[in-house]
Structure formats: structure tokens, C-alpha cells
Amino acid sequence: MNELERLAASKARRAIMLDKAGSKAEAIKAYREVIGLLVKLVELSDSPVNREVYRERIAAYTRRLRELQEDGEARATQEEPEVKEKSNALPAVLDSRPPVRWDDVVGLESVKESLRQSIIYPSKRPDLYPLGWPTGILLFGPPGCGKTLMVAATANEADAKLHVIDAAKIMSKWLGESEKNLQRVFSTARSEAMSGKPVIVFIDEVDWLTVHRQVEVGGEARVRNQLLSEMDGILTKFNRSFLFLMAATNKPWLLDEPFIRRFQKRIYIPPPGLEERRRILEHYLSKLRTSRDLDLNRLAEEMEGYSPHDIFSVCLDAQLEAVKKMFEEGLEEPPEITMADIRRAMGRRRPSISRESVRMFEEWNARFGAP
Ligand SMILES: Nc1ncnc2c1ncn2[C@@H]1O[C@H](COP(=O)(O)OP(=O)(O)OP(=O)(O)O)[C@@H](O)[C@H]1O
Ligand SMILES: [Mg+2]
Structure with a gap:
């Protein structure tokens, strides 16, 4: 285990050295190896903290790997591209x-x-x-x-x-x-x-x-x-x-x-607790056309484990679906959003917070x- 970690660290050092030296093809290969080792470490480690660290490293090296694969030329002077998977983070x-x-x-x-x-x-x-x-x-x-x-x-x-x-x-x-x-x-x-x-x-x-x-x-x-x-x-x-x-x-x-x-x-x-989840739903859904059957208390209960961002995403998804329907069916305006619509959107977005x-x-x- 420690052995493997040391190996990963030394491979990582090598990958970065190659990267700095501009040996693109070799750096790509080395980063791949490091990522492979880190993936193994995630599987083997039983410390949640270490697993988290390995995952972070995997994400960072994967990003760098992607950059290297995507472009060769302007690399040294280029700004870090937007980190796509973190859409809610602010710019660097x-x-x-x-x-x-x-x-x-x-x-x-x-x-x-x-x-x-x-x-x-x-x-x-x-x-x-x-x-x-x-x-x-x-x-x-x-x-x-x-x-x-x-x-x-x-x-x-x-x-x-x-x-x-x-x-x-x-x-x-x-x-x-x-x-x-x-x-x-x-x-x-x-x-x-x-x-x-x-x-x-x-x-x-x-x-x-x-x-x-x-x-x-x-x-x-x-x-x-x-x-x-x-x-x-x-x-x-x-x-x-x-x-x-x-x-x-x-x-x-x-x-x-x-x-x-x-x-x-x-x-x-x-x-958020139950009451906050209800208020967050209200906060976002009040900007949309919703049907009378909407029971926010009920939905808030069903949304245990949903973060405010998850709730926002569910509402956003429901909005997108409604507008899509309007265009596809040639309606005058988007149809009202119903309980069923929200639940469908929930089905596509699992709660992100575990007990x-x-x-x-x-x-x-x-x-x-x-x-
Ligand atoms: N308390 C809240 N009330 C209303 N909307 C919220 C609330 N918290 C989060 N959101 C929604 O979720 C989005 C993401 O929240 P934010 O980026 O602040 O989360 P974070 O705690 O910084 O998460 P991370 O740890 O991933 O950086 C916000 O832009 C907003 O749309
Ligand atoms: Mg944040």
C-alpha cells in the first residue's frame, strides 16, 4: 500500500518533469500511468480521507492530460481552461x-x-x-x-x-x-x-x-x-x-x-432541512408557470438529501422540459409544470448528500x- 503510494508519487514527479521539459508524448504516457496507479490506490485504501486525496489527484492529472492531448502549441502561455465539471464555481x-x-x-x-x-x-x-x-x-x-x-x-x-x-x-x-x-x-x-x-x-x-x-x-x-x-x-x-x-x-x-x-x-x-427545502423550491418555482396540484411540502419531503443546488437543477430541468414541449408541440406558451414533471426531473437527478x-x-x- 505504502509502496504503491510511493510509486505513484515518484511517477507523478516524473510526469511533471517531462511535462515541464515539454516532452508531450512521454508526459501523456506518464500521466496515464500515474492515474492508473491512483485508481488502484482508491480501490485499495480504506481511509476515506486518503481516497478523497487520490481522487483529487486523479482529477487534476486527468485535466492536465486532457490539455496535453487537446493542444500542443500554445500550451505554455495558455490560461487554464474553464473547469467544466464545476459549473457552479467562480472563475480562477x-x-x-x-x-x-x-x-x-x-x-x-x-x-x-x-x-x-x-x-x-x-x-x-x-x-x-x-x-x-x-x-x-x-x-x-x-x-x-x-x-x-x-x-x-x-x-x-x-x-x-x-x-x-x-x-x-x-x-x-x-x-x-x-x-x-x-x-x-x-x-x-x-x-x-x-x-x-x-x-x-x-x-x-x-x-x-x-x-x-x-x-x-x-x-x-x-x-x-x-x-x-x-x-x-x-x-x-x-x-x-x-x-x-x-x-x-x-x-x-x-x-x-x-x-x-x-x-x-x-x-x-x-x-437544508425540510422547511428550507420547501422554501428553496418556492424560491425557484415561483419564477415558473406551475400547476395548482403542486404540493411543495410533499416534494420537500421527497427531496431529503437534495442540496439546494440539486433542487435548483431539478427546477431548471423542469423548466427546460416545459419549453421544449412548447416548441415541439407548437404551443403558445410552456405548459404548466406539474408534480409529475418535477418527479420526473428528480428521477434524473439523484440526491448528492448522504447521511x-x-x-x-x-x-x-x-x-x-x-x-
Ligand atoms: N441557500 C441557497 N438558497 C438558494 N439557492 C442556493 C442555496 N445554496 C445553493 N444554491 C444554489 O446552488 C448553486 C450552487 O451553490 P454554491 O456554489 O454556493 O455551493 P457551494 O456550497 O459553494 O458548493 P461547493 O462545495 O460544490 O463549492 C447556487 O448558485 C444556487 O443556485
Ligand atoms: Mg463553492
Whole structure:
């Protein structure tokens, strides 16, 4: 097992070396081998944390492999292509705020309250905080439950400038520009924060920075160290800066303890309960033409395990079907969406949150949560 892991790590180092040296065909071959070994490791390992790490590595190497296969020429200068399977993530570094407010985030009232206390009040009346305020906030919880959405909404509510760093993309940008880009983001953010207006630097999918050492290779360590030292500058203790560092992860157990402790606030974004699921359904379905037979309570019950993002996708699917029907059958407008339509859409979208994963989040929250 350890043997296999060491082999995977050394093969990975070799693949990256070949990649850096521009030996495309050999690098492709080497990446394939590494992926094969990692797949075996996933099968053999009985630690969920390690399995998660291997999967991450597989995803990263597969992405790189695809890039190499897709184009040869402009590789070195090219930007990382959009990560397609993560359609709900924000771009790698983004300076403008998506136009969402707290009302667009259904439920999570206590989280909003906590963010109001940490960011909005201090930036309005810093004079009332002689002891300072928290500047590092970590949001964690299962995928699709509103972490990224919440940060965008907070930035708008606080009228804060938002810089988004997608850690997954930064780490998979492979070499070179990543450190400089990071440095640039933080130095811009620092000078902006001097003006007295809040600035939020948001590191999405922050677990990518602290992935398991043994299978970590190449230029990633440099990028990570750069980021950690930038973070250290912000997250020392309660201070009086208008520069806030927010981070989000759906795999908090991959973070190491010194890293975790740097965030003064560690807030759990839980999956929605029955009432929240009903409200999320209402939030999205109220924009569509729906039939009178629609029983949201009933649907919310049937949607146990569905994340808000799953629920949104079901509603979206129902909408697409209705419009398709309109065009295909030459109707004047899309037909009303019925219970049967929603259930059909549910059949195509399985719930993404398991009880077992919720238990893992709750345990982590009990140990490290600091709302
Ligand atoms: N509380 C919510 N209320 C309404 N819609 C929500 C809520 N949470 C998530 N959504 C919907 O799901 C989409 C995805 O949510 P978001 O990207 O914030 O999830 P996340 O927690 O960051 O997930 P991940 O861990 O995968 O990054 C949102 O763009 C929104 O459409
Ligand atoms: Mg997210």
C-alpha cells in the first residue's frame, strides 16, 4: 500500500518533469500511468480521507492530460481552461461581484447574522471595536449548499470589493504565473483596504492547498507557500484591517490544524432541512408557470438529501422540459409544470448528500467549528 503510494508519487514527479521539459508524448504516457496507479490506490485504501486525496489527484492529472492531448502549441502561455465539471464555481481570479444578495440565499439566517457581525458592522463603525474584529472566515459544508453563493452575497451586502481565488484552478495552473498572480491579488487587495472600504479575498476550494504531502509534486508547493505567507499577513489575530480573508471547502478534513486555527471564524453551512427545502423550491418555482396540484411540502419531503443546488437543477430541468414541449408541440406558451414533471426531473437527478457525509461534517464541526 505504502509502496504503491510511493510509486505513484515518484511517477507523478516524473510526469511533471517531462511535462515541464515539454516532452508531450512521454508526459501523456506518464500521466496515464500515474492515474492508473491512483485508481488502484482508491480501490485499495480504506481511509476515506486518503481516497478523497487520490481522487483529487486523479482529477487534476486527468485535466492536465486532457490539455496535453487537446493542444500542443500554445500550451505554455495558455490560461487554464474553464473547469467544466464545476459549473457552479467562480472563475480562477475574479474581481467583480456576481449580482446576488442575501435574499437569494434561502435560509442560513444564523450564518448571515454571523457575517453581519464580523464584516458589515465593523466596516461601518470601526470606532466601536477597540479590540479589533475577526478577519479570517472559513465556510465549510457539503457541496451545493451555498458557500460560494454566500460569499458573493456578503460582498454585495457589505459593498465590499471581492477578489476570488479558486484554489483548485490556481493549483492546477501548473507552474510559473500562479505565484505572481497571487502576489498581485493580495497586494492590490491590501492597498484597496487602506481606503477604508472593505475588501474580501475569497479562496474557494481551499482544501486544494493542503493536499496530502506524499502525492503532491511539482510547482504546487511553491504556490502553496506563497499563499500561506500571504494569508499569514492577514490572519495573525483579531486586527483592525478592512481586508477580510474568506475561504470555503467541502472537504474540511483535508485541512491541517495550524491552517484551520488561523481562521478565527469557522462556520458550518449545513444541508437544508425540510422547511428550507420547501422554501428553496418556492424560491425557484415561483419564477415558473406551475400547476395548482403542486404540493411543495410533499416534494420537500421527497427531496431529503437534495442540496439546494440539486433542487435548483431539478427546477431548471423542469423548466427546460416545459419549453421544449412548447416548441415541439407548437404551443403558445410552456405548459404548466406539474408534480409529475418535477418527479420526473428528480428521477434524473439523484440526491448528492448522504447521511454518512453529513455525519462527517457534523463531527468536524463539533471539533473545529467556531461560528
Ligand atoms: N441557500 C441557497 N438558497 C438558494 N439557492 C442556493 C442555496 N445554496 C445553493 N444554491 C444554489 O446552488 C448553486 C450552487 O451553490 P454554491 O456554489 O454556493 O455551493 P457551494 O456550497 O459553494 O458548493 P461547493 O462545495 O460544490 O463549492 C447556487 O448558485 C444556487 O443556485
Ligand atoms: Mg463553492
